[in-house]
Amino acid sequence: MSSKAPLLEVTGLKKYFQVGGKDILKAVDDVSFQIMPGETLGVVGESGCGKTTCGRTCVGMYKPTEGKVLYNGKDVHSLKGAERKAFSKDVQIIFQDPYASLNPRMTVAEIIGEGMDIHHLYTGKKERQERIGELLRMVGLNQEHANRFIHEFSGGQRQRIGIARALAVEPKFILCDEPVSALDVSIQAQIANLLIRFQRELGLTYLFIAHDLAMVKHISDRVAVMYLGAVMELADSEELYSHPMHPYTEALMSAIPIADPDIETDRKRIVLEGDVPSPINAPAGCKFQNRCSRAQECCRQKAPELKEVAPNHFVACHFAGETEL
Amino acid sequence: MSEQNEKKEINKNQPLLQVEDLRVSYYTYAGEVQSVRGISFDVKQGEIMAIIGESGCGKSVTARSIMSLIRKPGKIKEGSKILFDGKNVAAMTKKELSKYRGGECSMVFQDALVALDPTMRVGKQIMENLCIHGWSKKDAKEEAIRLLGAVGIPNAERRFKQYPFEFSGGMRQRAMIAMAVACQPRLVIADEPTTALDVTIQAQIMELLKKLRDEDGTSIILISHDFGVVAGFADVITVMYAGKIIERGTKGEIFYEPKHPYTWALLGAVPRLDWKNKQELRTIRGTPPDLVAPPKGCPFAKRCELCMNVCLEEEPPVKAFGEDGTHSAACWLYAEDAPQEVLEKAKKFAFTRGGRTNEQ
Numbered sequence: 001m002s003s004k005a006p007l008l009e010v011t012g013l014k015k016y017f018q019v020g021g022k023d024i025l026k027a028v029d030d031v032s033f034q035i036m037p038g039e040t041l042g043v044v045g046e047s048g049c050g051k052t053t054c055g056r057t058c059v060g061m062y063k064p065t066e067g068k069v070l071y072n073g074k075d076v077h078s079l080k081g082a083e084r085k086a087f088s089k090d091v092q093i094i095f096q097d098p099y100a101s102l103n104p105r106m107t108v109a110e111i112i113g114e115g116m117d118i119h120h121l122y123t124g125k126k127e128r129q130e131r132i133g134e135l136l137r138m139v140g141l142n143q144e145h146a147n148r149f150i151h152e153f154s155g156g157q158r159q160r161i162g163i164a165r166a167l168a169v170e171p172k173f174i175l176c177d178e179p180v181s182a183l184d185v186s187i188q189a190q191i192a193n194l195l196i197r198f199q200r201e202l203g204l205t206y207l208f209i210a211h212d213l214a215m216v217k218h219i220s221d222r223v224a225v226m227y228l229g230a231v232m233e234l235a236d237s238e239e240l241y242s243h244p245m246h247p248y249t250e251a252l253m254s255a256i257p258i259a260d261p262d263i264e265t266d267r268k269r270i271v272l273e274g275d276v277p278s279p280i281n282a283p284a285g286c287k288f289q290n291r292c293s294r295a296q297e298c299c300r301q302k303a304p305e306l307k308e309v310a311p312n313h314f315v316a317c318h319f320a321g322e323t324e325l
Numbered sequence: 326m327s328e329q330n331e332k333k334e335i336n337k338n339q340p341l342l343q344v345e346d347l348r349v350s351y352y353t354y355a356g357e358v359q360s361v362r363g364i365s366f367d368v369k370q371g372e373i374m375a376i377i378g379e380s381g382c383g384k385s386v387t388a389r390s391i392m393s394l395i396r397k398p399g400k401i402k403e404g405s406k407i408l409f410d411g412k413n414v415a416a417m418t419k420k421e422l423s424k425y426r427g428g429e430c431s432m433v434f435q436d437a438l439v440a441l442d443p444t445m446r447v448g449k450q451i452m453e454n455l456c457i458h459g460w461s462k463k464d465a466k467e468e469a470i471r472l473l474g475a476v477g478i479p480n481a482e483r484r485f486k487q488y489p490f491e492f493s494g495g496m497r498q499r500a501m502i503a504m505a506v507a508c509q510p511r512l513v514i515a516d517e518p519t520t521a522l523d524v525t526i527q528a529q530i531m532e533l534l535k536k537l538r539d540e541d542g543t544s545i546i547l548i549s550h551d552f553g554v555v556a557g558f559a560d561v562i563t564v565m566y567a568g569k570i571i572e573r574g575t576k577g578e579i580f581y582e583p584k585h586p587y588t589w590a591l592l593g594a595v596p597r598l599d600w601k602n603k604q605e606l607r608t609i610r611g612t613p614p615d616l617v618a619p620p621k622g623c624p625f626a627k628r629c630e631l632c633m634n635v636c637l638e639e640e641p642p643v644k645a646f647g648e649d650g651t652h653s654a655a656c657w658l659y660a661e662d663a664p665q666e667v668l669e670k671a672k673k674f675a676f677t678r679g680g681r682t683n684e685q
Contacts, residue, residue, distance in 0.1 A: 046523035047494075154612055184379040185550055189594035189606035196603050211523060214553075218596035219603065241598050255528040257553030259595055261576045264557035271532060272525045274479075275493045 005073070006034035007173060007205050008058060013067035015050075015057050023280050027053040029229035030067070032306070037172075040199065040206040042220030042237065044213050044252070046276055050229040051209045055175050058207060059091050071173070089119045092166035096178035098158035102150045108136070108161055109146040115169040135164040139194060156187035163194060167202075176208045180215060192219060213256050217241055222312075225249050228279055228287040231306055235313040245315045248288045286318070294319055340367035341544050342391065342409055342430075342512060348402035349386050349395060356617040360386040360399070362568035368512065371542040373535075375559035377549055377591075381613055383568040384548045388514045391546070392432055393422060409512070427454045431505040435517040437497035441489040448473070448485030451504045458508045472503040476533060495526035502533060506543070513537065514546045519554065531558055552595055556580060561651070564588050567614050567624035574652035584646060584654035587625045589676040623657065631671050633657060633664070 015028040027050040035041045043051045056062050058069050060076045069076040071087060079087050092115075095101035102111055112132050115121075122128040133143040139160040150158060159179060166174055176195065180188040196219060198204055210216045216223055217237045224234045225248065233246040244250045251270040258264055272291050277283055283290050289299040298318055306316040349361040361383040368374050376384045389395055391407055393414050407414040409430060417425060434440035442450060448469050455465040466485075473481035476499040489497055498518060505513055515534060519527035535558060537543050549555055555562060555576075562579040564572040564587065572585040583589055593607030611628045614620050620627065626636035636657050644659040646652040657663065658671055 046525065156612070185552075185591060186379060186594045186609040187612075189596075190608045192596070193606055193608060196605075213524070214596045214598050217598055217602065218600070218606075221602075237602060251525060253598070255524040256598065257524075257527075257531075257551065257557055258597060258599070259552035259556050259580070259592060260597075261556045261580050264553075267557075269528060269532075271528050275495055275526070276523075 007037045007072065008035040008207070009068075009070040009073075010034070010058060011068050011070075013054065013057060013069065014065045015053050015062055016065045019280065025280050026229050026282060027279060028057060028064075029282075031226075031229070031231050032067075033224060033231065033234060035173075035205055035207060037205055038199075038203050039222065040208050040220045042208045042210070042216035042223040043226060044210060044216045044223060045226035046211060046252075048228075048276060048279060049226045050279070051211075051226050052177055054226070055177055055207055055209050059093060059173075059175050060087070085119070089115075089169045090172045091175070092169065092171040092173075093175045093177065094159075094162050094166050094179045096181055098155055098162050098182065101162060102158060102165075104150050107147050107149055111150075111161065112136070112146075112165050112168050115165065119169050121169060131168070135168055138167065138198075139164045140190070154187075155183050156190060159183060159187075159191055160194070163191075163198075167198065171204070173205045173207070176206055176210075178210050179208075181210060181212065188215070195219065213252060225252065228276065228282050230287055230303075231314075231316065232288065233313075233315050234306065235310075239310075239313055243310075243313070245309060245313065245320045246288075246317050247292050247294055286316075339370070341370045341372075342368040342546075343406070344387075344391070345406040345408075347387065347390060347405045347407065349383070349390055349405070350400055350402060352398040352400065359616050359619055360568055361390070362616075362619065364565070364568075364570045366563055366570065366573065368544050368546060370511070371538060371544055372561060373538055373545045373547060373559050374561045374563060375547045375549060375555040376563045376565055377552065377555055378565035379550060379613065381616070382565045384565050385516055387565075388432065388516050388546065388548055391512075391514060392426060392430060393417070394432075423457065427505075427510070428458050428508045429510050430512040430514070431508070431510040433498070433501050433505050433513060433515040433518045435520055437494070437501045437521075438489065440501060441497060443489055446486055446488055447492065447500050451500070451507055454504055454507045468507070469503075472507055473500065476500070476503045477529070478503075494522055495529060498522060498526075498530055499533065502530070502537075506537060506541075509541065510543065512544045512546065514548070516548045517550070518547075520550075527554070534558070552580075552592060564591070567619060568616055569624060569655070571625065571656070572654040574646075574654075578647070578652040582646075582652070583676050584652070584659065585625075585656050586629050586631055586658070586671070586674065588654075589674055592676045623655070630674055631658065631667055633667055635660075 011032045013028055013031045017025045017027055019025045031054055043054065045051045057064050063077055109132050112135055113128055116128060122131055132146055136142060136145055141157065141160055180191050183191060192215065199206060208216060208219050220237045222235065223237045223240050225232045227248050233240065233249045244253050251272050254270045274291060285301050286299040286304055289295045304316045304318045306314045309315045309320045345365045346363050347361055348363050351358040351360055376387065378384050390401055395401055451469040451472060452465040455468055456462065470481045470485050473484055478484050478496055478499055492500060519530050522530065531554065534545060538545055547559060559576055561575055563570055566587050572588050579588065583592060590607055590609045596606060609628050614624055622638050623636045623641050626632045641655045641657045643653050643655045
């Protein structure tokens, strides 16, 4: 396979949920992007913007309402038999809540070994045990932890076990759904370093979802900003940070507190009015229109398309690129 | 009234709140958990003080102690002193306490959904506080609606009649702030007020709290684990670790001349937008100590890159830096006989301005 072909290709993805009778919640509304092998795509957005639903649809946990997800050129949602099994080995997930995503009645060895059992990744008991020990050492735990239960570990250690479980089946692609949000600052850094190291050493591809823009920027090569189910801006992470073009990205960026009092005092802060509208009845036209300072009549009429304004910099705004920010 | 005003004027530079040698323990089956182990600080009139630290360092317990909200199995130990405007909080009668809580000192909790009563209309919850402090029902209602408007809730009159579940997360937090400031307290304790909120909403809430101080001169204690939030907001910062204050100073001193290795590590652990991508973040090895059996020496010694023998044996003395004595840290590095080689190593680890260590 040439390195130019994307590992994951999402086109026109929509995922609607029916809630309370007739209401339709448009969690993901026409999202398209590609992820190249070995790359990290970050997805940021506030709660309820559809970032988790988007991630889960990409790895086949939800069936999309419309649109396609191609993994290595094959439609994820119509895989069958051996292909489906190979896909589930290739693609793993690290969840947000290490307390809820690990079975409290299984030992660490059972949790890590389960995937290896299913995919027959070892030849004998001894090899299985050795492999589990090796995985535990990779994530900074040791062999003795293998026979313990989850309640004996701290949050950071649990997240390490979650990572070891994901790595056990030698995946190519990992969906990281807010993997550090539930952890303390110093522990967040440990986990982030671990993820970056494994990407370098094992050539993994990540879809990294978080609400913490600084962390996403730190880990990702490219970042997509989501708002109410749609991608507002997609660009290289350095570029997105230095030249945000969408008014929502600007506001989001200016709201992030920086741990430096001088910068913090001098900064101009764009404080958005009001709350995120409900995705059940999102505003017509551009979804950001009712909170946007630059909204005009055309924004209320027509939703802007995600277009390439600068090389590799996509923005969904009618006025993108017109004014210098 | 004029007499009172005069008194306030004189007290301007006097601390509003003095905490001396506060010790709080929880008596559990596992043993005595020493959550707070002898901390002292004071908060001046109109000052914003931030307490920063990781989970389990005792910052919330400190806040609850000030409000006298410690319940069994927890206990404030003897010898601890909390003075609010010269009055001893521990010695207050029930009547004085109910005047003190909500009246002079109030609290904004982290999780507004848990802190608000789900079966009671939001307006009524705000009125409740006012009524306790001597307002008539009619006035209290008007005031509650005014307060809801003042904290930026649109359609205050309609919102007044709604229940907490009908509010969004940011609005609930606003309602909590309205409740906290209803009786114009002199001190507001905000315990991680924005941790559960999105960044854009966080910015709104922090602006609101700041306005409170700027307009009414209210003192604020902000409890947080986020250096970013603190940077734009606090005047004085207290860093806590394992139930102790390990460093204290003004905002500039803590951010630009931090002295304690734990503060260095914390500052280096948070990725910043202006740092290079995918560079190694500073981590702190291991985990915080178990406070059932707190370590003998410095609580951070086991995780510290610069640990010396003395650190494991004896508690470090608190050393003051600078002339005005606002900056102090508890670390053996600043003892007179600290070995030269450790000091050399410390230079490498010290967190310098510009965000990175000298290493890089």
